[in-house]
Amino acid sequence: MPELPEVEVVRRGLSAHVLGRTIEHVDVAHGRAVRRHVAGPSDFADSLVKAVFTDARRRGKYLWLPLDDGVRAVVGHLGMSGQLLVQPAAVPDETHLRIRFVFADGDPQLRFVDQRTFGGLAVAELGPGGVPVPIAHIAPDPLDPAFDDEAFRLALGRRRTGVKRALLDQSLISGVGNIYADEALWRAKLHYARATETLRRPDVARLLAAVREVMGAALAQGGTSFDSLYVNVNGESGYFDRSLDAYGQEGRSCRRCGTPIRRDPFMNRSSYTCPRCQPRPRHARW
DNA sequence: CGGAGCTCCTGGGGGC
DNA sequence: TGCCCCCAGGAGCTCC
Incomplete structure (x- = not known):
């Protein structure tokens, strides 16, 4: 669930609470949480002793905390249900505590x-631009000044897929997940199965504007939450879910035209659309 | 190599 | 009441 706005809320919290602090030790309670650390759980923990977090950065849904050696960072992804919490030692361990930094x-x-x-x-090691090597394949996100709107439009033209699949492809545009994809498509009045190569310049401009608007609005409200799995570093939920127009709104009236929002199976998940504002294209791709 | 489908995981919730 | 099954989903991986 955490997408760009939620991850950005967490990044800001980390920036306020962990920068400049020296790590004394690290506990890995569940090896799966460090499965991307190839050298293994004990190497993960040992290699961080005495290190200092110097910054808190983000690209799309990935976060990273550069270290004071100037060449490494702790890279993180929240997945579906990950939380980074700042907690006093006296607070009892959470049921699903995986890693602790003291x-x-x-x-x-x-x-x-x-x-x-x-x-x-x-x-992980840092590469060009200070981006960790393992996430070099992740495209800039739409709120990053490095994001190139025209390059994105051209890439869509070369793709042979549906626009929602393209939005979810983190190597084309990062930070967009199922929730904000549906919200942006609703705002841009585009159906998820619209073939990317048929999108005209104004369609792409409208889509990118919609992505930026919905993410900006969500960020202003502290992000989206459904079941308090997603929280900021202080354990608090955002409330953008009250502002959703499409995602999870099956059967509710479209805010623009009153037509009931429809839910379709999509990639073993769901897509929510207004059948009137977002008519299915003749040559659907998904 | 691009596109699509599979898989990892757990708790909540619905159905019977 | 209790049990079973489905569902949510990001992204790396595999297969064609």
């Missing part, structure tokens, strides 16, 4: 909690 200056600890274990952390 700092030399005492409270608070940094805890990675993850029920479904799709998320995880790893130590």
